[in-house]
Amino acid sequence: MFRNFKTVKRIVFGRGCFNQLDDILAAQRTAECPDMVFVVDDVFKKGKPLQERLPLHDEDLLLWVNVDDEPKTKYVDQLTAEVRKAMTERRRHLPAGVIGIGGGSTMDLAKAISLMLTNPGSSADYQGWDLIQVPAVYHAAVPTLSGTGAEVSRTTVLTGPEKKLGINSDHTVFDQMVLDPELIADAPREQRFYTGMDCYIHCVESLTGTYLNAFSQAYGEKSLALCQEVFLQADTPDSDDKLMMASYFGGMSIAYSQVGVAHAMSYGLAFVLGVHHGIGNSIVFDYLDEFYPQGVAEFRRMLERQGIDLPRGVTAASSDAQIDTMVNVALMLHPLWENALGKDWQQIMTREKLRDLYRRM
Ligand code: NAD
Ligand code: ZN
Incomplete structure (x- = not known):
């Protein structure tokens, strides 16, 4: 049997293409699901120009994530619960999408949250191969560090109580990647x-x-x-x-x-x-x-x-x-x-x- 691979549906590449993110996301927002969830590495929180450039709308949710430790299933569950709570308060079912902005850790968190919003239980239950049943909500990657390949892969690597293992599935693959080389220029x-x-x-x-x-x-x-x-x-x-x-x-x-x-x-x-x-x-x-x-x-x-x-x-x-x-x-x-x-x-x-x-x- 040969693997029938799912790949990222859309790719935009080039210096400054991050400026198009708002337009790209506009196509995903609907009347029932207008809210976007931005999952952003908290390294950009203080005085970094990227913070000012996030195309946030009033209804959007901004989650600053910390990646001093690489992603854990517990953290994914906590972040997913936060999004769910915000959606319930707004009497909405799901957000329009989840956008991960950061290195491999942040992109993996965004992938995992988008999967766990539609699949019941803990993210630890899905560490393995093809255990995810329900498609994720729309999710997009904006790398600020290059090398992991997390922007194209069909896994999100998580450390759980028993193992470090990815959630490998076709549904894990991003719907969109925004490859702007200017965003990786200031990495240490x-x-x-x-x-x-x-x-x-x-x-x-x-x-x-x-x-x-x-x-x-x-x-x-x-x-x-x-x-x-x-x-x-x-x-x-x-x-x-x-x-x-x-x-x-x-x-x-x-x-x-x-x-x-x-x-x-x-x-x-x-x-x-x-x-x-x-x-x-x-x-x-x-x-x-x-x-x-x-x-x-x-x-x-x-x-x-x-x-x-x-x-x-x-x-x-x-x-x-x-x-x-x-x-x-x-x-x-x-x-x-x-x-x-x-x-x-x-x-x-x-x-x-x-x-x-x-x-x-
Ligand atoms: P990272 O995302 O863990 O970030 C490393 C550090 O760099 C962090 O402190 C972060 O805040 C900082 N940082 C990120 N971008 C920056 C920028 N532009 N300027 C300044 N600081 C910045 O690093 P990584 O090496 O990209 O990712 C490693 C993670 O990726 C691991 O968790 C690993 O398990 C995962 N991974 C996933 C896949 C996959 O296919 N899903 C593949 C390989 C690795
Ligand atoms: Zn690797």
Whole structure:
């Protein structure tokens, strides 16, 4: 069986295209459902020009979200309840749409809220594959950081009580993305690098994986080349445009293949120590010469060129039980291992080997 992919329906790209957001949303507002919910990273709250530019109407709801911790199911449930309450007070059923403005974490929160407004229970009930039954309300992505590919993917990655796992479904996919390279210009340098490395690692894991096919290769090779331009060559006026397209293509590449060892291990680090995705992938990747020799060598050149010092010793204070939990979380992700190491991956990546790798970080 081949996967019949749903993709983002509409894309607007270009410097300043954020100014068109109001017009784009106008088409979604109806007399019964006029209200839009803006889910915005609270980093833009104080004195940031973006705050002034939000095309808010009187009836709209503005939710400032905090992403110091990556999205948790509990937080999604709380935010969804807030929207529901506001809708009930207005005697309305649902909002016209949910707009996520921020990095991967904020886009994922927006996806999850749009799904949970129409599906009963807790978001933790839907962590897995194709468990969502009812279509979400209209949802749009406005990235302010590029690299995760969250703007194109069919998942929203959430940490629940038992696991870190996405809500993977066709309904998760955004209806619209607004790709304005000007919005990523002011991201902190290190954060830009780590989120960019998420994209670079998506490409390496996809292009060296056993699931590779011409579809994934086409997107992955272009994305990889763009990452090389952005992180190994001198900055140009359109570096942010390139990074934004690299993220999109990197996301498309893994859509039809899979990620690999760095992602599986990074999930373990995130679950136990709360290490964020981009930086976690980078920390792990530096120990994976054995699996990705070329990619790791090039990654180190990028680190050097960008003047980034990777954190070291992140697991030094971890107990044996914590390392065991990391191993369990990582090993749960069968498709990632199979993509990276083939059908016999369990013979290659034993618990002992994985424990040893974690201990070195
Ligand atoms: P992020 O959204 O977690 O943000 C990182 C930091 O950068 C935050 O402090 C945020 O406030 C800040 N920030 C964002 N944009 C900024 C800007 N323009 N200026 C200044 N500060 C800004 O970072 P990320 O790396 O984009 O996303 C990581 C998240 O994405 C993780 O939660 C991960 O699980 C998720 N993810 C999702 C997918 C998917 O397909 N859904 C794929 C990969 C990762
Ligand atoms: Zn990733």
